[in-house]
Amino acid sequence: MSDTQTLIENRPPSVATLFLDRVESTPDREAYRYPVPPASGKGPDEWRSYTWGEAAERVFAAAAGLIELGVEAEQRVAIASNTRVEWILADLGILCAGAATTTVYPSTNAEETAYILADSGSRVLIAEDATQLAKVRERRGELPELAHVVVLDEAAAAPAEGDPEGWVLSLAELERRGAARLEKEPDLIRKRVAAITADQLATLIYTSGTTGKPKGVRLQHDCWSYMARAIEASGLVTGEDVQYLWLPLAHVFGKVLTAGQIGVGHVTAVDGRIDKIIENLPVVKPTYMAAVPRIFEKVYNGVAAKARAGGGAKYKIFQWAAGVAREYARVSQDNYRRTGKADAPAGLTIKHAIADKLVYAKLREAFGGNLRAAISGSAALAPDIGFFFSGAGIHILEGYGLTESSAASFVNPGEAYRTGTVGKPMPGTEVRIADDGEILLRGPGIMQGYHGLPEKTAEVLEDDGWFHTGDIGELSADGYLRITDRKKDLIKTSGGKYIAPAEVEGQFKAVCPFVSNILVHGADRNFCTALIALDEPTVTGWAEENGMAGKPYAEVVASPEMHRLIEGYVQRLNEGLQRWQTIKKFRILPRDLDVEHGELTPSLKLKRPVVEREYKHLIDEMYAGSREA
Template sequence: MSLKPLVAEPLLDNRPESVAQLFLARVAATPDRVAYRYPVPVDEHAADGAPGAEQWRGMTWGEARERVQDIAAGLMSLGVVPEERVGISCSTRIEWILIDLGIMCAGAAVTAVYPSTNGEETAFILSDSGSRALFVEDAKQLAKVLGVLEQAPELTAVITVDGSKPEPGAEPAGVEVLSLAELEERGVAYLKEHADAVTSTVAALKREQLATLIYTSGTTGRPKGVRLVHDCWAYQAAAQSSLGLTGEDDVQYLWLPLSHVFGKTLTSGHIQQGSVIAVDGRIDKIITNLPVVQPTYMAAAPRIFEKVYNGIAGKARAEGGAKYKIFMWAAGVARAYAETAQKNEITTGSRTVPFPLQLKHAVADKLVYAKIRAAFGGRLRACVSGSAALAPDINFFFSGAGVHILEGYGLSETSAGSTVNPGESYRVGTVGRALPGTEVRIAEDGEILLRGPGVMRGYHNQPEKTAEVLEADGWFHTGDIGELDQDGFLRITDRKKDMFKTSGGKYVAPSEVEGRFKAVCPFVSNILVIGNGRNFCTALITLDEPAIMQWAGTNGQAGKDYAAVCTSAETHQLISGFVDKLNGGLQRWQTIKKFTVLPRDLDVEHGELTPSLKVKRPVVERENAELIEAMYAGAREA
């Protein structure tokens, strides 16, 4: 992996006031370079067309500016003024980025709304933010919003990305519904009368003006609106650029939800670099898109890497015989190679490995690793993983196979990136070192504190909640527990609120146990370790559907559906073996004494996962309270 050298920290002092200004500067510098690629349907009447076929289209920086400027001017024609909020409820697609930039170039602030958010919570977010206008993706999103308009009194316009209109007779009173194309047409007309409206508005933007409200997907109570100013994003752009992870010739594949801070911050860094982003938020298209897009860089949540690993292992197991033995041998070599290289760099400064291990690695590369890299498109230089911990064994596997995963760390309250692993010198098991300009320290109780330009300016309309986490001198209390090593690498040990104490007085960090289980069990999708105030630990486990169904087909359960396979005695016995393997490496009080395999996986639609695929523990525990109690019924002190 060849990465550019780090840029000196003073570069950050020269950042612009806003990403809107950065965008216009980028357009002026490279108007004809491709900025975005995105999928479009192929005309089925074309020579190579077929129903459902797609092709990827490019958009230059200059073309992007035309649309962004028209969107900004269109909002101005609706009476939107600087720092007023404009919502976006849409999946990740090229229009999300253009609308986001259009809102910022109009001087307004974006209210990010996950498209999966239900009507009641959407209404709360629109009302709490005081949003004047809202962009929605399609008829489904439009219907949801029209159903809660009375709870969002300041909303005066709804703009549909796909051109959907209300059903006849359902037109709302006092709220205009228009398509994105119609808004852009109004923008063109507005610019004929006010030619400099957008450029003068962008030039007047100041660092501390509100740019974005991102509402935390709270597991209890109402979500909190995180106030991120223009300088948060301008800082992120400069800080990402200073790492040297990407350059203008890179192609980044962006599928993460843009309503989430992780996805949003990547768009800022992309503008600074002037590279290409291939945009498609459809998760079910990731595997088929990778060979087409051929990215050099990609960010993802750990669950994606876990699913890829489970899929590779499951395929090898299904092939059986020599192929499975070769895969298992190669997986062991990959981990040994990566771990040895990392240990040697820490102790000697060089990522060298003994010659015999190099030979094994070279053979394994031809037999196994090259195929894995090809599945990622064949050009992937680095991935960034964030939003949750990635099991070290899985990371070591990919590292040894030549898919380099750089774990990073950040929160909505810090405009995402606060730390990241530094290119070739990354250390598996850590989330890297602080971005230039960000400070990290560990409080006496082990909590991670952060300070820097990326930290929020508070929670919207909630000064008392702000005071709980943000000190007067700028230090933000993350709620995460961690430790810094002598080289400044940060390791997250658990969420402060997730750590629990058993009735025997022993502390357990559930994420540590959960991560270890994901490394030993190739069938797991999610696991939740339970034991607060209990006399032993238990677990709720969900299984990866493709992996377990493939196993079921060759183990006497062919014909059963997913739920029946998950709850069968045979599957329980299979998973029990992996739990025993896990327990063999744990302290007695950490071990899983009982577990239950749930009949379906956790998902966003049922409110059990956040859009960034993190488990909402209180929700899952509440929904499965009876199953949990059954595991403890009649239990004696362990």
């Protein structure tokens, strides 16, 4: 048996067990960093730390406090909060109490929050602030099982008229009660953790449904224990790494990173404020971080816009350097595949060195200067953007997984990564491609099923453990997976041609620096069209250079000049497509798509049915007068 197999097969029953082991083996090592804004509200944040031992004090106190509130094994405790260190400590407290965490996005409205809490049977809600507390106060009549709300923000934890006695308390009060209980029963948490079995429910994550109510994905303790060991066995991260974690922890992608950290024992800097990412990176200086493709697209568009604003010469230098980066990445990755050395011909190497001094070095510095690799997941990254960053020395390792598979089913293997693929299966995960191209997965990371929905579970999970992902893909001879599309998102034109819209959309994002989101439409039509949403900061910069400074965004994007500009990029896109894939008509949307309007999921994935329904009039307009209309 290999060391990898031994590590995975001898995994403990839960991440709670792993956490206790980590605290015992490295109590004085730094575990978490977190920002504290200045009292005045002005100036930079102060970053503070917890060692593993200090984190454990808070985790154990929270766990004992939940037990004191009457929480029992596998009962659900929900968390509705942005990403912050208290989210992680609370989640570990829930797991160490033997309970299960229900995750709720803080952006979820009151109606859906109440649905998730009721459907999960959550007994306690850990709410970030007054906003989250107000949602459940408004719906308290629909939540008879919700016995308590624990508020992270102590000032917001005051009871209101109509609250049952003791219904609201602060996290600080919960921890005080827990600490008092631990004084009487010092072994309480260790006993609870020792009683956890691998098949016990650990987490309920509700998928963001594009239609109908969200489904609760049941992930057992063994899923996270397996993921922690598989990440450790992959060798992608070490105990010396510093991770910058900003992803929503209500999402499985963010959640799996917390499990991996406990297994490996490195430092994690936690701050979910997206508007602070650019400011935080040079301070945190991470060696690795995970992100969704939209973040890399925004960085790329931002760099391109800055170069354009610097004048024609600067923009030409950037375009040249971007071309060199892509060529260098393609050649060096191809050479690594053939010879095991990521090198390039002398002429290209010289050009790359010049471009590095002019462009790439500044880009790496913006990421903190120490970034070894970035992991991209949740949606497809346009290959041209991946090759650009790769050539610039920011190695983006694409990965793949679903909520139902605990997120990390595939990841690119370090130096042997291949842009445009999602890499190889994590150790211990099996994959096969069905006759219709669907990707099937089996392994310890696969869910138990959908909460209270046995029929829905049976639709995707076979008796022998194979899970139907709903994604279409291809496996290379040496095991690298390429995702081509969602099975349900494939477009079949009225002429019988199949089109993968995500592939066309990704190519457009690589050629057009102004785009934020694009939706390609064409199912049962005789040609393809597109709805295009533009990036507001980039558009604002362009407007200032083109005599429209100060005009509202909606007016700028509706202008004939902007239409001509985007039309040029659509033509460039079409030059690289098959005839039936080309975009014959497009419309620019009056605003960007966002989570608040329900057009994107909290992990920034496009909700196609929502967008197509909202902008049906524009789609109908594009097909008006065609032979099918």
